[in-house]
Amino acid sequence: MSDLDPRALGARRQAMISAIAAHADFCADRTGRESLSEAVMQAMARVPRHLFVPAEMQPFAYEDTPLPIGWGKTISQPFIVALMTDLLELEEEDRTLEVGTGLGYQAAVLGELCDAVFTVELIPELAAEAERRLREAGYGHIRVRTGDGSRGWPEEAPFDKILVAAAPAQIPGALLDQLKPGGRMVLPVGGEDSQELTLVEKDVRGEIRERAVLPVRFSALTISH
Template sequence: MKAANSNRDQFAILRRTMVEQVALHADHVSGKTGRTAIASPVMEAIERVPRHAFVPVEMTLYAYLDSPLPIGCGKTISQPFIVALMTDLLELGAEDRVLEIGTGLGYQAALLAELAAEVFTVELIEELAQSGRRRLGEQGYGNVQFRVGDGSLGWPDHAPFDRIIATAAPDLIPPALLQQLKTGGRMVIPAGLEDDQRLLLVTKDEGGRFETEEILPVRFSQLMSADDD
């Protein structure tokens, strides 16, 4: 029991340090993002969610570095600063329904679940989807629904969504995701060719028109579809 408590205390200290690093990074790139700080609710959620529970066991010691980490199947968990920024750009409300494309091992979904009413997450790779579902369940997140499938198609049965976030990058924003975004909604998605990606904020106004804002250059795994080999 003492060892378990000691580990929890150590991880809590490491999370606080990670939050400080994220804050410094946000300030450093504020000229590009237009945001001098990440909103307090997002930072508080990052300090609550145990990132070490959403990485492979061999990555546990590195979980609180402000760095992407491999999670298997050729995929990564995003850098904490990028996760914080993307979550912040969504401007989540407590009643929002959120679609996430790319469950991975569930870390981003956990943060969304802390801040929104419902999370609908889609993962193409079944091995990751099953592991992500298990990890989120172990952490007690009961407001997340899961689907194994092609993320570029969204989840039409539950559309429209107040917010949409993608953790993998298509060349172009999939039309299905635009169609499934609610009027007045916000989408945060990386897009572009592998060596020329941009993080985009897409908003949909009351007239149904879309506006796209480039936030900063990024590097994400490519969004795969069910048709990819």
């Protein structure tokens, strides 16, 4: 049976979901979440991760680990994708911004849970490839843009939710400005050797509250000046 046989893929995807659930339970003391929402777990089960990695990585697509996607970038570990998505507490009507598209996997997960997803990727080749993969996988409602993600997407702001898949040393002001009152942002914050996955909440008065969730390691967010 081929590694890409639908039955083999289905079994591997289910094993990935089990690994995510086990990892969530293991990290519950840090995250405050003993389990991730059923909606998020179902979204993770539906998205065909093997379509969002290079061909040579497809046999490993459903391992609970990051994988290289070229240009010195990686696709995030499924548990981290699921946790970040869960922390956003997405609603179907949310307008959601992602920074750091890669090949489109996280955007596809977001697209399973809300109707309006906007994603920004700095590397033109990755942005073009992500747009193609998302379209061919049936996520035509996700809009992809090439640009400096630290500046957000001003023309489409404000956003109910923002997810950043690269680590700035500090939270970009433009992203805070583009987050709606009552909104949530999830991102890694810190330098190469010390990063914390951080939940940012903006209350209805526009005041910001931050909470460190879990130590993580992401590529640095490139910020133009």
